[in-house]
Amino acid sequence: xxxxxxxxxxxxxxxQQKLDRITAAADELFTEHGVDxxxxxxxxxxxxxxxxxxxxxxxxxxxxxxxVQNAHYAEALERGRxxxxxxxxxxxxxxxxxxxxxxxxxxxxxxxxxxxxxxxxGDPAEPHHAAALSIVAQTEEAIAGVLAxxxxxxxxxxxxxxxxxxxIMFLGMAASENAALSTEAIVQDIRTQISxxxxxx
Amino acid sequence: xxxxxxxxxxxxxxxQQKLDRITAAADELFTEHGVDxxxxxxxxxxxxxxxxxxxxxxxxxxxxxxxVQNAHYAEALERGRxxxxxxxxxxxxxxxxxxxxxxxxxxxxxxxxxxxxxxxxGDPAEPHHAAALSIVAQTEEAIAGVLAxxxxxxxxxxxxxxxxxxxIMFLGMAASENAALSTEAIVQDIRTQISxxxxxx
DNA sequence: AGTCAACTCCGAGTACGGTCAGTTTTTTCT
DNA sequence: AGAAAAAACTGACCGTACTCGGAGTTGACT
Numbered sequence: 001x002x003x004x005x006x007x008x009x010x011x012x013x014x015x016q017q018k019l020d021r022i023t024a025a026a027d028e029l030f031t032e033h034g035v036d037x038x039x040x041x042x043x044x045x046x047x048x049x050x051x052x053x054x055x056x057x058x059x060x061x062x063x064x065x066x067x068v069q070n071a072h073y074a075e076a077l078e079r080g081r082x083x084x085x086x087x088x089x090x091x092x093x094x095x096x097x098x099x100x101x102x103x104x105x106x107x108x109x110x111x112x113x114x115x116x117x118x119x120x121x122g123d124p125a126e127p128h129h130a131a132a133l134s135i136v137a138q139t140e141e142a143i144a145g146v147l148a149x150x151x152x153x154x155x156x157x158x159x160x161x162x163x164x165x166x167x168i169m170f171l172g173m174a175a176s177e178n179a180a181l182s183t184e185a186i187v188q189d190i191r192t193q194i195s196x197x198x199x200x201x
Numbered sequence: 202x203x204x205x206x207x208x209x210x211x212x213x214x215x216x217q218q219k220l221d222r223i224t225a226a227a228d229e230l231f232t233e234h235g236v237d238x239x240x241x242x243x244x245x246x247x248x249x250x251x252x253x254x255x256x257x258x259x260x261x262x263x264x265x266x267x268x269v270q271n272a273h274y275a276e277a278l279e280r281g282r283x284x285x286x287x288x289x290x291x292x293x294x295x296x297x298x299x300x301x302x303x304x305x306x307x308x309x310x311x312x313x314x315x316x317x318x319x320x321x322x323g324d325p326a327e328p329h330h331a332a333a334l335s336i337v338a339q340t341e342e343a344i345a346g347v348l349a350x351x352x353x354x355x356x357x358x359x360x361x362x363x364x365x366x367x368x369i370m371f372l373g374m375a376a377s378e379n380a381a382l383s384t385e386a387i388v389q390d391i392r393t394q395i396s397x398x399x400x401x402x
Numbered sequence: 403a404g405t406c407a408a409c410t411c412c413g414a415g416t417a418c419g420g421t422c423a424g425t426t427t428t429t430t431c432t
Numbered sequence: 433a434g435a436a437a438a439a440a441c442t443g444a445c446c447g448t449a450c451t452c453g454g455a456g457t458t459g460a461c462t
Contacts, residue, residue: 040450051412117321167371168365168368171368176323212428215440216440240417240418262418418447421446428440430437
């Protein structure tokens with residue numbers, strides 16, 4: 001009387017469980033205390049696994065942060081992508097994609113900035129890093145899609161502009177000069193730059 | 202019977218000497234082996250000072266890299282700034298500022314990328330970090346100056362565009378996807394983006 | 403059931419960036 | 433010159449991210 005198809009052996013199930021426990025533990029501790037105030041040992045303890053085991057699931061502490069934050073980022077992107085469709089103005093539409101991402105990133109400033117740091121300077125061969133880059137690519141695609149509504153001719157130009165917007169967002173959120181700024185101030189800063197970038201209509 | 206104008210006491214002279222030795226040692230070791238392969242201990246040994254002393258002159262290893270690289274960056278900027286004046290076309294003029302900086306940054310890819318990382322994520326209160334930010338500001342000013350030749354009206358817009366170019370340069374040089382690219386490829390990548398950004402003439 | 407190879411897990415150990423209490427050197431004051 | 437204060441120097445020490453050799457599990461095969 002088995003519940004039909006259960007292709008996963010005990011080994012696979014255990015691995016999945018452990019990964020879940022690790023993700024949950026890291027997420028809670030990072031959110032509560034900030035990534036710099038949490039040791040990998042604490043995460044291992046909370047996930048109830050050995051020190052070495054932790055690094056079988058995420059090769060570095062940075063990967064661990066990517067693992068945790070990717071989920072939030074992806075969700076923010078999805079929300080923005082949906083909102084953008086309803087905005088007639090190009091700049092507004094772009095900002096509807098941008099804003100949720102910035103808000104998500106600034107929930108905890110240190111974690112957000114460290115996340116960006118890992119994204120740009122981490123090892124792209126690592127799986128969670130690759131996932132992060134994929135979300136960035138999706139973000140740029142979404143923005144390029146909005147830009148293309150206006151000028152469907154220059155598709156490659158839209159992609160280039162989207163890439164630039166990506167860079168603007170990155171530095172707006174990451175720069176240490178902006179660390180103390182409110183989320184709203186950063187959104188405005190980004191908006192100003194994008195408005196200069198967009199072709200004048 | 203003092204030797205007249207010697208405003209520097211022995212203490213100050215010693216400090217200067219030590220800083221020089223540290224700078225020289227760090228520069229050589231970083232250039233030869235790459236920042237990640239060099240320990241602070243090696244630098245202290247080569248500079249012939251104690252472990253703790255090193256950190257009186259640069260609070261972190263990152264500051265040490267900033268100290269060393271700032272000099273090279275400043276020089277590259279100066280060269281570019283002079284070259285730019287002779288270029289009639291705006292895009293060309295901007296690229297004459299950009300290119301030497303990229304070339305300087307890519308002399309040793311890892312060091313260049315780490316330098317940028319420290320610039321954005323390091324502690325802006327530290328002196329060498331502040332110096333780095335100052336050079337970035339000068340770079341943006343130089344670029345804004347070039348842009349303002351074309352459209353002297355929108356000064357603030359020129360500054361904003363210069364800031365965006367700064368962001369484009371940063372990510373072009375820092376992104377891990379670009380780590381394997383040749384200097385020339387990166388310059389081209391940056392050029393393409395800037396050409397989209399500049400107001401069509 | 404028993405055997406064994408492959409996979410997974412573990413925590414003592416390592417390396418390194420950075421700190422700090424104690425010492426030495428320099429300057430100042432009398 | 434000598435004493436006292438100030439500044440600079442030092443290396444033993446610490447915390448932490450990450451490694452590695454060996455122990456423990458799992459599942460395929462007979």
